Amino acid sequence: xxxxxxxxxxDVRVETVAxxxxxxxxxxIVRVVQACVCGSDLHPYHSMDATTDGVPxxxxxxxxxxxxxxxxxxxxxxxxxxxxFSFQDNTCVFCRDGFQxxxxxxxxxxSHDVPGAQAEYVRVPFAEGSLVPVPDVSExxxxxxxxxxxxxxxxxxxxxxHMGRVEKGTTVTVIGDGAVGLSAVLASRExxxxxxxLMGRHTDRTDLGKEFGATDIVAERGDEGxxxxxxxxxxxxxxxVIEAVGxxxxxxxxxxxIRPGGIISRVGVPQYEKAPVGFGSIFGKxxxxxxxxxxxxxxxxxAIPLVLEGKINPGRVFDQSVALDQVADAYTxxxxxxxxxxxxxx
Amino acid sequence: xxxxxxxxxxDVRVETVAxxxxxxxxxxIVRVVQACVCGSDLHPYHSMDATTDGVPxxxxxxxxxxxxxxxxxxxxxxxxxxxxFSFQDNTCVFCRDGFQxxxxxxxxxxSHDVPGAQAEYVRVPFAEGSLVPVPDVSExxxxxxxxxxxxxxxxxxxxxxHMGRVEKGTTVTVIGDGAVGLSAVLASRExxxxxxxLMGRHTDRTDLGKEFGATDIVAERGDEGxxxxxxxxxxxxxxxVIEAVGxxxxxxxxxxxIRPGGIISRVGVPQYEKAPVGFGSIFGKxxxxxxxxxxxxxxxxxAIPLVLEGKINPGRVFDQSVALDQVADAYTxxxxxxxxxxxxxx
Numbered sequence: 017x018x019x020x021x022x023x024x025x026x027d028v029r030v031e032t033v034a035x036x037x038x039x040x041x042x043x044x045i046v047r048v049v050q051a052c053v054c055g056s057d058l059h060p061y062h063s064m065d066a067t068t069d070g071v072p073x074x075x076x077x078x079x080x081x082x083x084x085x086x087x088x089x090x091x092x093x094x095x096x097x098x099x100x101f102s103f104q105d106n107t108c109v110f111c112r113d114g115f116q117x118x119x120x121x122x123x124x125x126x127s128h129d130v131p132g133a134q135a136e137y138v139r140v141p142f143a144e145g146s147l148v149p150v151p152d153v154s155e156x157x158x159x160x161x162x163x164x165x166x167x168x169x170x171x172x173x174x175x176x177x178h179m180g181r182v183e184k185g186t187t188v189t190v191i192g193d194g195a196v197g198l199s200a201v202l203a204s205r206e207x208x209x210x211x212x213x214l215m216g217r218h219t220d221r222t223d224l225g226k227e228f229g230a231t232d233i234v235a236e237r238g239d240e241g242x243x244x245x246x247x248x249x250x251x252x253x254x255x256x257v258i259e260a261v262g263x264x265x266x267x268x269x270x271x272x273x274i275r276p277g278g279i280i281s282r283v284g285v286p287q288y289e290k291a292p293v294g295f296g297s298i299f300g301k302x303x304x305x306x307x308x309x310x311x312x313x314x315x316x317x318x319a320i321p322l323v324l325e326g327k328i329n330p331g332r333v334f335d336q337s338v339a340l341d342q343v344a345d346a347y348t349x350x351x352x353x354x355x356x357x358x359x360x361x362x
Numbered sequence: 363x364x365x366x367x368x369x370x371x372x373d374v375r376v377e378t379v380a381x382x383x384x385x386x387x388x389x390x391i392v393r394v395v396q397a398c399v400c401g402s403d404l405h406p407y408h409s410m411d412a413t414t415d416g417v418p419x420x421x422x423x424x425x426x427x428x429x430x431x432x433x434x435x436x437x438x439x440x441x442x443x444x445x446x447f448s449f450q451d452n453t454c455v456f457c458r459d460g461f462q463x464x465x466x467x468x469x470x471x472x473s474h475d476v477p478g479a480q481a482e483y484v485r486v487p488f489a490e491g492s493l494v495p496v497p498d499v500s501e502x503x504x505x506x507x508x509x510x511x512x513x514x515x516x517x518x519x520x521x522x523x524h525m526g527r528v529e530k531g532t533t534v535t536v537i538g539d540g541a542v543g544l545s546a547v548l549a550s551r552e553x554x555x556x557x558x559x560l561m562g563r564h565t566d567r568t569d570l571g572k573e574f575g576a577t578d579i580v581a582e583r584g585d586e587g588x589x590x591x592x593x594x595x596x597x598x599x600x601x602x603v604i605e606a607v608g609x610x611x612x613x614x615x616x617x618x619x620i621r622p623g624g625i626i627s628r629v630g631v632p633q634y635e636k637a638p639v640g641f642g643s644i645f646g647k648x649x650x651x652x653x654x655x656x657x658x659x660x661x662x663x664x665a666i667p668l669v670l671e672g673k674i675n676p677g678r679v680f681d682q683s684v685a686l687d688q689v690a691d692a693y694t695x696x697x698x699x700x701x702x703x704x705x706x707x708x
């Protein structure tokens with residue numbers, strides 16, 4: 017089959033590799049209908065160490081069950097399924113807590129053991145925990161892109177809002193106008209936020225942010241951006257900040273605008289290990305820092321009907337699509353901000 | 363009057379200073395009945411820059427209203443009052459949120475403008491927001507020490523448990539067997555925690571911790587301490603960690619034992635600004651960091667009846683007392699761990 021591998025910064029190749037096979041009786045093989053490139057894929061695209069083996073890429077996918085192991089009883093061949101970006105048994109103690117990305121048997125796609133989904137087929141461990149059927153939808157449906165966002169991007173934005181405890185009346189500041197940031201705007205609106213300030217400088221993106229529910233756009237960054245948000249919140253700051261970037265300047269903006277007692281919810285994978293958390297940043301104002309890899313499995317059952325009923329249309333974050341063999345173009349365009357998020361159709 | 367000033371590390375003096383006077387119509391002058399030394403007073407005792415002026419010390423007190431400004435209508439002279447360790451108007455937007463330590467007009471005792479409470483008298487700004495009457499109690503009552511803990515130490519421990527969302531069934535690990543840590547144990551029991559693991563190595567203190575509700579004591583520190591807590595929690599980690607120390611090794615233990623999706627609640631004033639918050643410490647397991655200076659004003663009305671009815675006895679953290687002129691001894695003994703917490707009786 018054809019599959020995507022990254023060999024070093026800027027070096028993405030589609031190659032012919034062996035078709036995946038069942039390894040465990042709980043596995044399934046899925047034929048990928050649509051996959052996509054994630055903002056987090058751009059981190060290794062910038063800074064990974066070059067490798068001769070290549071790293072299999074892609075962790076967001078919607079597809080059709082092709083084959084299942086002997087212990088998979090609830091997923092019939094031919095069923096359309098959404099894959100969660102992490103795999104998990106969905107039965108362990110942490111899965112039962114609703115933190116499936118911490119599953120004791122789980123892990124992430126994109127290794128040589130569990131390769132990526134920017135490919136024709138993908139082997140899915142713990143198929144019953146990691147694949148969610150959407151039985152009444154055709155793989156040709158216009159709803160496929162929105163359903164695909166439930167694999168990661170929309171529900172990662174939702175996780176940011178959920179962990180920030182966004183509710184009716186909340187003021188939310190979303191830092192980052194990438195697909196996760198825009199998803200966080202949409203999710204905050206769904207949860208009843210009263211004011212949603214989107215910090216971003218790409219007007220095509222912030223325009224979509226407004227359609228998703230942003231009430232204010234702040235294009236400024238750093239101290240200027242902080243001052244603007246403080247102005248917009250009567251000098252009080254934001255109850256919740258959803259940090260959807262992962263770089264230190266975004267975190268600094270977050271604690272700059274957080275209201276006393278507020279919650280900074282991070283869903284951009286931090287590209288730093290240490291950050292300010294002392295009296296002068298968060299402790300003095302009793303602000304909290306939360307967030308992490310989204311347990312999309314905890315949210316997906318509630319989100320699917322919203323997409324099927326047309327109540328949310330998170331698939332609008334896809335502004336371009338490529339065939340699998342052109343996936344390198346998708347990386348180039350997302351990296352240059354020429355594309356917001358690119359669908360990949362094997 | 364006599365008052366306590368700190369001039370440099372280890373240099374605490376009681377001196378005769380001018381009696382405090384009303385500055386603002388919202389002020390009150392309180393005659394101090396009992397004050398005490400706080401674990402946080404030991405931070406400058408170790409590391410402050412020497413000064414020729416001296417820093418007025420003390421922020422925990424119970425006393426009697428001596429005189430009030432013209433805008434103070436609800437506090438009659440002669441009323442026994444508990445002072446909150448921060449002063450606040452208790453009416454601003456953040457006070458109404460329940461985060462009075464972020465009051466837009468508030469601040470902390472212990473400056474030349476608003477001197478300290480390890481003194482015969484103390485001027486209290488925003489008296490109606492900062493003093494809570496206990497009208498039916500005599501200043502000679504045996505309950506005074508427990509009521510005094512509502513000025514700071516017990517309700518700081520309570521804040522840790524509250525911000526950590528301790529509830530029925532929660533597993534809590536409390537790091538630090540100082541008076542705040544022991545208070546956090548007692549508060550966690552009050553909130554219904556099922557398992558309370560106290561990390562500390564002073565058996566006289568951890569013995570009191572057991573009486574306050576600790577179910578397990580871990581004397582080990584660092585990796586060994588983390589391993590012990592993981593063993594005690596079936597390898598799952600602790601839902602809540604209350605960090606009642608403020609030094610980096612305590613924070614490192616906190617993220618070492620936190621369960622996925624858990625909350626690290628800090629009430630020890632951090633003696634660091636930057637700390638690990640990336641994928642390897644808290645982000646990867648969706649753990650949160652919360653806490654800050656306790657808004658004791660938000661909790662004190664509910665806590666007073668518990669003390670008056672004998673349901674909690676947080677005053678047991680006081681194991682010694684000194685006259686005001688001997689306050690330097692109190693610092694020495696608390697610093698050497700010879701005393702847990704020392705009452706100061708002017």
